[in-house]
Amino acid sequence: MGSHSNSFKKKERLTGIKRIAGLFEKGNSMLIYPVKVVFLETVSNDDYPAKAGFSVSKKNFQKAVKRNLLKRRMREAYRINKSGFYENLKEKKLDLMFIYVARDILPFVTIEKSIKTILERLA
Numbered sequence: 001m002g003s004h005s006n007s008f009k010k011k012e013r014l015t016g017i018k019r020i021a022g023l024f025e026k027g028n029s030m031l032i033y034p035v036k037v038v039f040l041e042t043v044s045n046d047d048y049p050a051k052a053g054f055s056v057s058k059k060n061f062q063k064a065v066k067r068n069l070l071k072r073r074m075r076e077a078y079r080i081n082k083s084g085f086y087e088n089l090k091e092k093k094l095d096l097m098f099i100y101v102a103r104d105i106l107p108f109v110t111i112e113k114s115i116k117t118i119l120e121r122l123a
Contacts, residue, residue, distance in 0.1 A: 034102035088123030
C-alpha cells in the first residue's frame, strides 16, 4: 500500500491480547507530557508501517465520556500527523500504545503537539 490517506482504518489499530501484552513486556517507552507512548519494533507483514492503540486511565477519569473524549483527541492527532511519520519509518514496523497520563482534560492542541513530537522522535 503506497499512499496512506488521512484516515485511521481498522487494520491500523493495535489489537489482540498477545500483541498488546508483548508490547508492554518487551517495549520501550517515552513520555512527552501529557502522552506516554510504549513502542516495540516488530516483524509483521501488515500493509501499514505502524499499528496504534490509545488508552486513558480509568483511575484518573471515572466517567467513560471523558475517557472517550481524550481517546478521540489522541486518535485525531495521530491520524492528522501520521502520514509524515509513515514516510520516515521506511521499512520499520512498529506497535504503538499511546497512554494519556495527565490528570485533567487538556485541549486538543496540547495533545496534538505531544503526539507530533513523539512521532518525530520515533521516526
